[in-house]
Every structure is written in structure tokens, then in C-alpha cells.
Amino acid sequence: MAILPGLSKSAGLLGGQGLKKSDDMVRTYTLKNVRLETGFEYEGEEVVHTKTDLFSVNIGDGKIREILPNNPGNNNAIDAKGLLMLPAFKDMHIHLDKTFYGGSWQATRRRTGGVKGMIALEQEILPEMLKDSTNRAKKLIELLQSKGSSFARSHVNIEPTSKLQSLKNLEIALAQKKDGFKAELVAFPQHGVFYTDTVPYLKDAAQMDIDFIGGLDPYTIDGAIEKTIDFTVQLALDHNKGIDIHLHESGQSGLDTVTYLIKKVNENPVLRKKTFISHCFVLGKLEKTKQEEIAEQLGAAGVAIVSTIPFGSLIMPIPILYKHNVTVLTGNDSIIDHWNTWGSGSVLQKANLMAQLYGYATEFLLSRSLKLATANLLPLDDKGVQQWPKAGDAADFVLIDANCSAEAVSRVSPVQSLISQGNIVY
């Protein structure tokens, strides 16, 4: 899939499916027949429908410059054919550096030894995987783009086996994809901070172009909660980074890790809104009153949860997190690798899964569920007032075959085009 730095102003559209790519590039163009949400329709108190209308949208220099009344007769405009424009999607937890995607099918193997067993497996297979990881990352980025994501937060292995090579390989892939895709990176000590001697590599990574210091089950892997969290927090503070740790531990050690991290963020307010716990399965194992209590503390401290929306034996208390204003993000995590093979690449599908799991079935609740796919950007606010897009917003959006956000979530509607920083990706 080629990334174009602009699109043709004369080309119009292909037969109904997405915007047409062309070598005739321009930096400024107008889309006509773009469907935008304009408000809610009520029956009494209930939202029964989402109102939309067609507009012309002028794009320039990577931004939405103007939103104008529709002008279907404008032959210089590109015809969006009534497709719905939504904010581009964001995959907020994935491992772009470490994937089998783009290679042959490989189901996960029976595991022994828990996460430590997986670390031993990685020490074996990573040297071979690193040989092709730039190429694999590019393929994975293309999959995400095809599902409407133009942004990802990628964890990237930092450990004594890969050293900084996984990060360097991924940075090459991201540089080559930069016109259609952006990422923020988490320096991820997949083999523990102290369990393997990862400290020097994390310190080196912290001086590179990364955004977050990562972590992994401090108690299970390193055998200490406070020592590992203290190191992580200090490294983030010293280098002005955020924190995003993997926490799978679902017992007391998981809870202790959450409360200790909240305490450290409260002591260091600069980390508010910059601290994330990925998975945080322990929340799903707590009694409801305890869930409420911890959710309230997370919300007050500005600590967010990144969940892949698990289902089956573990259901996360996402509605309780929302109730206490905890920021909730999602991602595919694995697409196909030695951890699992379930990722579709679509975060819209995650929003659909959330809506199904928690019974968000009404027009209003379905429309709100879209925020899981967009990292909390919605066309309409809760009162139905249009808040996106506005002139000056980044031109990062999808054109999707749906009438409104609620339908897009409920049907997992097909993404027909992705525009990233004004560039048509496909």
C-alpha cells in the first residue's frame, strides 16, 4: 500500500469504494458530499436518531481548513459519495516491533512457566525475528491503516537480548511510513527490569526518541513492587516521559501495584494524565465496592487504563471506570505472534465488543462507544452538539460506509478511506 503525500484534485472517486489514489498530487483539496453528524434527534428524553448532513470540506497543509455547505456541482472537488467522516482511529496498545504478521500462519504453542516461560521463549526466537522486524512492522502498520488507524502507541522491547535493536528497527519502519502513520513509543522491559539486567538499556532508551517508560508485572517478574515502580517513576521524571506498564497480575500483588503507582503519581503531579496501566486485570477480579474505590482513585490521580476488552473468564469493569472519569483506551496488542493471534487490527471492532459486553445498545450509548476507537474524540458531545470536525483540526479522519457513529460501532462498518495529516493513505 503506497502512502501518498496528497491526492488528486481532478480524479474524483473510484466506483464507490474509497478515495482514488493518483500520482497527480496536491496539498490542498476539497471533498464534497461528506456526511457529518450534526445533532441528536430526541423522543422525550431518549436519543432515537443521529442527524447528519452533507458538507464540503476543504483540506490544506494537513489541516481541515474549512467546513462549507455542500456543493455537489463543484467538479474540482473529490466526491466522498455520502460516506460518513469520523476521526481517524488510534490503536493505543500494540507491539509493532514484534510480530509474525506478514509471514506464515503460526498458532500459539502450549505454554509452560507463565510470563517467565514466555521470556525464555523470547530469548530464543527474538534474534531471528529481529532480522525481519522492520519489514513486519511496515506490514502491520498497513493492516492498521486499512482498519482506519493512523496512530498507534507501540510498546517496543528493551531487554538484553534485543538491546536497542528492536527500537531501531521499528524507527526505520515508522520513518518510512511517516506520511500516513504516527506512533508514540513505550520502552518496554519485556524481560523484567531487574529479572534480566535491563536497567542500562532502559536508561539508554530513555535518552532516545521514546515517549513512555514501560513495565511488566513488577512482583511476578522482578520480585519487588516498590523497587521496580520507584525505578520506573524516577526514569520517567528524569527524562520527562510518561509511564505505561503492563500489569497482568490479578491477585493482591496486582492491587498493591495499582495503589502504589497511584500513590507515586499523587506525589509527582507531573505524571498525572501521563500514566497508564495496560490490562490491569486485577480490576476485573475485585468486589464491586473495591472496584468503585480503586476507579475513583484512578480517576482522581489521572491514571488511565488501556484495555484490550477481554471477555470470557475476565470482564473488566469499564462502565465503572467511565463513571469515575477514568480515561479508557484500547488497542489490538497482538495481531499474530507468540502471545496470541486474535487481533484483527480494528479498534472499531473493540468498540463493538465493548458495546456488546456492557449492553451499550441504544443510539446514544452506541454513539458514545465510538470513543474507544478514537481515543476519546467524538463528533458530537453528550448533548448532541457538534464538536468535531472544526476548522483548524488536524486532517486525520476516516470515510466509512455508515450513516452515523452508532451504526459504525454496531455494524463494524467498513472503512473506505483513511486520511492522515491531509494525506490520503488509501
Ligand SMILES: [Zn+2]
Ligand atoms: Zn502488550
